[in-house]
Amino acid sequence: MAYDLAKLPIHTLLKPVSDASSALARLDERISRSPVGQGWIERQNFTDACASLWIDGELVHLEDLVLHDATRDIRTPTHELTIARDVLRTRRRIASQKPGWPLSEEGLRGLRQAWPAASLGDLGAGVARETAAGVATDGEGEGPEGIEEDGDDGTDGASAFDAELAAIDAVLARSAAAIEQARKPDPAKRVAAPGRAAEKNPLVYDLDWDEDGRLEEWRGALRQAQEMPAVLRAIVALDAWNELAVLQHAPWLGRLLAASILRQAGVTTQSHLAAINLGLKSIPVDRRRHRDRETRLLAIAHGLIAAAEIGLKEHDRLALAKRLMERKLEGRRTSSKLPQLIELVLSRPLVSAGMVAKTLEVTPQGARRMVLELGLREMTGRGRFRAWGTL
Numbered sequence: 123m124a125y126d127l128a129k130l131p132i133h134t135l136l137k138p139v140s141d142a143s144s145a146l147a148r149l150d151e152r153i154s155r156s157p158v159g160q161g162w163i164e165r166q167n168f169t170d171a172c173a174s175l176w177i178d179g180e181l182v183h184l185e186d187l188v189l190h191d192a193t194r195d196i197r198t199p200t201h202e203l204t205i206a207r208d209v210l211r212t213r214r215r216i217a218s219q220k221p222g223w224p225l226s227e228e229g230l231r232g233l234r235q236a237w238p239a240a241s242l243g244d245l246g247a248g249v250a251r252e253t254a255a256g257v258a259t260d261g262e263g264e265g266p267e268g269i270e271e272d273g274d275d276g277t278d279g280a281s282a283f284d285a286e287l288a289a290i291d292a293v294l295a296r297s298a299a300a301i302e303q304a305r306k307p308d309p310a311k312r313v314a315a316p317g318r319a320a321e322k323n324p325l326v327y328d329l330d331w332d333e334d335g336r337l338e339e340w341r342g343a344l345r346q347a348q349e350m351p352a353v354l355r356a357i358v359a360l361d362a363w364n365e366l367a368v369l370q371h372a373p374w375l376g377r378l379l380a381a382s383i384l385r386q387a388g389v390t391t392q393s394h395l396a397a398i399n400l401g402l403k404s405i406p407v408d409r410r411r412h413r414d415r416e417t418r419l420l421a422i423a424h425g426l427i428a429a430a431e432i433g434l435k436e437h438d439r440l441a442l443a444k445r446l447m448e449r450k451l452e453g454r455r456t457s458s459k460l461p462q463l464i465e466l467v468l469s470r471p472l473v474s475a476g477m478v479a480k481t482l483e484v485t486p487q488g489a490r491r492m493v494l495e496l497g498l499r500e501m502t503g504r505g506r507f508r509a510w511g512t513l
Contacts, residue, residue, distance in 0.1 A: 125343040125362040131416040135354060138423035143353045145430030146390035149437075154393040158440045161468035163217075165440075166397050166433065168471050171210040173399035174374045175202055177410075182206040184471050185502065185509055194476055196507045209374050216382050217395045224382040225344070230337070233375060336368045352387030356380040357422045360398070361415065374399070398422075401429025440468055443512040447496055459484065463492050472501045472511040 153159045168187055175182045180202040187206050190199050212233060216224050223229040343362040347355045363376030381396040390396075402410060402425035409421040447464045454460060459482045466481050467473055478489035498510035 124339055125365055127343060127346045127358065130358070131419065134416055135357070135419055135423060138420060138427070139351065139354045139357070142423050142426040142430070143351070143390055145427050146353070146384065146396060149430045149433045150391050150393050152434065152437055156437060156441065158437065158444050158468055159393065161465065162433075162437050162440055163394050164469045165436070165471055166394070166400070167210055167213045167217075170213065170397040170399045171206045173397070173403040174209045174377065175206050176403055177377075177399055178373060180205070188470055188472055189474065189509075192477055194474065205374075209378070212375070212378055213395055216378060216385075221382070221386040221388065224379055225386065233379075234333075234337075234369070234372075331370050333369055336366045340366050340368050352384055352389055353423075353426065355387075356383040357419055357426070359383055360422055361418050364418075377402070396426065397429045397433060398425065400432055401425035401427070404428045404432070440512070444468060447512075450496060460492060460496060463496060467496070467498060467510075467512055472509040473498075474507070474509045 153162060156162065168184060168191075172182050172184050172187060182200075182202050186195070186197075186199075186203055187210065189195055190203055190207055191210060215233075219229070224233060340359075340362055343366075344355075344359055347358045350358065357380075360376055360380040363379070364373070367373070369375060377398045378395075381391070381398050384391045384396050385394075402422070405421045405425045405428070409417055410425075412418050412421070444464065447467070451458070451460055451464075462482050463478060466478065470477070473493075475486045475489045475493070478484070478493065479486045482489065482492075484492070493510050498512065500508055501511045502509050
């Protein structure tokens with residue numbers, strides 16, 4: 123089905139779109155000039171990834187995502203957690219590229235190949251390399267972050283052994299995928315049914331789901347909206363992505379592409395990638411998924427406004443926390459590592475003793491002592507595997 127742009131409720135959308143443009147531009151200007159701007163952006167990546175899973179009906183704890191991203195899990199990662207890390211990595215990848223890259227042919231192809239959590243292609247090789255790096259790190263240091271907490275004797279070897287097994291599993295999975303690919307007939311000699319996904323597991327994929335065709339329909343709608351203002355174009359693009367259901371297992375990619383549209387325009391979000399998921403999380407689901415298109419478009423516009431307001435509040439809170447922590451640097455030696463700890467804390471929603479020890483190159487005991495000197499708040503409420511955050 124095609125997405126019709128002929129009857130858009132322009133008059134109804136004018137004020138929300140204008141308010142969203144002003145709010146996002148104000149936030150971007152604040153971030154670009156702020157001393158905590160980079161830390162704010164990194165923290166937003168984590169919170170937006172968790173919000174993305176929440177919108178799709180899954181729950182991922184922020185603490186678990188931070189530790190999983192640092193390859194310092196304290197429990198076996200769930201499938202939802204792995205998807206959240208995919209969202210986090212995709213956000214970082216889009217932000218690191220040129221503004222127009224995500225919507226280009228090369229960009230869409232790269233993002234589509236990289237999104238599956240259990241991908242065995244290029245991303246699978248990257249996961250294997252990261253796992254091997256984690257094994258080397260665990261063997262040299264005290265083990266996964268947080269594992270070195272009070273009374274955890276003997277866990278270092280177990281954690282390193284688990285990482286070794288994970289590396290072996292990754293190698294076996296890539297080998298199995300390579301063998302399976304070699305057994306397939308030559309694509310040039312194989313005739314696939316039109317509109318049918320070729321050589322996919324029917325237990326995982328709907329074989330009649332033509333992702334290429336749906337993606338082309340979405341890009342056609344995007345071309346029709348080319349002359350619209352950036353915010354309105356992003357709103358229409360996101361609604362079209364949801365209505366066309368372009369990808370079976372990655373609905374979250376459309377929200378990141380909508381954020382990249384705002385960044386590509388260079389008017390509202392030049393310094394950061396808008397946290398659309400975080401804003402949509404505050405909108406009731408019956409509005410976001412309403413049958414009436416006007417209601418859905420208004421919900422997305424209000425979500426953008428909410429994202430900007432939440433971002434401004436978080437920035438002000440971080441700026442205040444930075445000033446309070448810097449007061450504790452008075453009288454310290456110039457060789458003190460507390461300023462580095464402040465930067466680390468501002469760039470992560472929470473930190474563990476292992477993260478501090480690895481980043482600042484100190485012992486776990488020294489890391490805990492520095493945390494106490496800085497007066498950070500314990501976030502987990504546990505006696506073991508503790509983590510701290512800003513006040």
